Amino acid sequence: MTRDTSAPTTPGASTPATIAQVATAAGVSRATVSRVMNGRATVAPVIAERVRQAVRDLDYTPSTVARSLSLGRTNTVALVVPDLANPMFQQVLRGVTQAAAVDGYRVLVADSAENVDEERLLAIEARMRCDALVLCAPRMPIAQLTELLPRVSPTVVINRDLGALAAPALSIDYASGIKGLMAHLLSLGHTRFLFLGGPEQSASNQERIEGLSEIAASHPGITIDTVTCGAAIEDGYAAAEAVLSNGATAVLAFNDLVAVGLLGRLAELEVPVPGRVSVTGFDDIQFARFATPSLTTMSVPQMELGRQAWAQLRELLEGGQPEHAVFFRPRLEVRSSTGPVPDAVGPVLGA
Amino acid sequence: MTRDTSAPTTPGASTPATIAQVATAAGVSRATVSRVMNGRATVAPVIAERVRQAVRDLDYTPSTVARSLSLGRTNTVALVVPDLANPMFQQVLRGVTQAAAVDGYRVLVADSAENVDEERLLAIEARMRCDALVLCAPRMPIAQLTELLPRVSPTVVINRDLGALAAPALSIDYASGIKGLMAHLLSLGHTRFLFLGGPEQSASNQERIEGLSEIAASHPGITIDTVTCGAAIEDGYAAAEAVLSNGATAVLAFNDLVAVGLLGRLAELEVPVPGRVSVTGFDDIQFARFATPSLTTMSVPQMELGRQAWAQLRELLEGGQPEHAVFFRPRLEVRSSTGPVPDAVGPVLGA
DNA sequence: TTGTAAGCGTTATCAC
């Protein structure tokens, strides 16, 4: 390249000091500086101190990039998520960040902004800068995922069932979760249900629907309607009218975001919850407990998902065997947004 | 180092292909491969195609680390925040991530977990892996900040007034914001106020207090009590009793998180809002609008803060002059959690 | 238009 033709050992004013400059200043070789910096082997105390002094004088910090190239590892993991606006993924991010930090790893975030097409390239690009990948791609077709995974290994996939794919995965048992919610609502006497569905290609949405189908099959007396809604808070807000025009006494929102949006709109419309309709969410985001009424939901260990993801990656990075796929079974959180079925259905009949 | 003594041009099975392997495969020099990869200059079409074929065959992707070392830039920015759990910072993260992505930059996150002591080292460490830094350090003493900033330049500081410090900064005018809230509450007839204060060392908390002092000084007839509370939703929840035992008819929470927590608890206690007390927040996080009652708050352009931060950094990275410090003036969002002062103060007297 | 070779800043091997 031959960029700087001046003496490379000149302690540039603004340019960060290099190991060579420290070596010159301390009157030793670069190798020795490197040893001191890494607390390696036995360097004569006198020399070591001389090096440390030079380091202080020059304000030297080793170049991470150069180390990465030499060591062949970056000490960085990437997290690819479909939407950073979702509190669920924010918690996963926190979990990964905190757990990785303990092992001296940093986290690079990549938000695909729900753009399924870009997700593949984003993951590959992110993986190139890092030693490993945490991939959250609920909408990516399984075929594409299959092609992608070997390219970005080591990677752990979060939040979707990989089925036969032999890759490390941490998933939520959404089917079981939604069945748990249904069981709760059934026990309260509800028979007419409305499911506010999430994005249709979403794997977890499919799982929820399958769960509901099973319940429907085994409970002849009930009806479960489905309306495609979305995954965002605004979607829930906008769904209030659909909810009211439907005769259901219990609404299962795709997630807490949708549920909170719905709750907000219902409050504005002065529709009593759970007096008129019961509402459930999914995920148990931080706000669920503080919503009014507090939201009955399925608790998903969001931060734990992130922490476990890092734990598995760490294992892989150390040359360990891929873990088995792990399923988290959500836990029912009964709060105040669900209650007994009202005496009569429809706009204020009984009472 | 001399790690791999075997022929370096062997297309290793699992190891990622290098530029040298591509060069060999295509029968050209590495320089030519580099030119093709970067769409450089005029490479003979025939040769270029041969290179591209080799790239495809070998599944070659250039090493980002090696490029970074050679180019002297990583195409990465770091964001240092005190607490990723706060929706405010999550939005800033989104803003930075989205804006930086447009220019081909990725974002590294570092969460200091409210640990003020570690923040300095964290920032330095993060900066080393990146080309620039977005720093959110509301509690860092100004002296330490002064020492730190030159070391991590280029950096833009977010969310605090740097005063005389000549560094790029994006701040919120918290004093003006809280005064706006007070003006609103005063217009509703309130005279007894309670401020639920945030972390005491927090710069923005100080600014809020100064704003309140000014109002107090210019309005002899009113009283403004202060209770140190915190910045988290749980803190607001826990503050409900203190709020009720205080005679105030209007409560100004440190931020929306605190306000939502308070609202949640007040609802549980069946305390009418704003019937008994009015409540305000600060930040206008996503959930503020959907709280029950919807929260009157000061809107802070959170994502915009992130976007602008990137815009300024980009300018600096391109060799531009540091921008002047920018202040965002929050905008009052009147919603349903504030209302006229109740007829009588205390546990249900009038009515 | 293409190749040669130096250089980015580190680490690690191997003599001394």
Place this chain on the structure above:
DNA sequence: GTGATAACGCTTACAA
């Protein structure tokens, strides 16, 4: 114990 020196994989003057 310490110092040359060759990598790591890429970019880019400069020569051909």
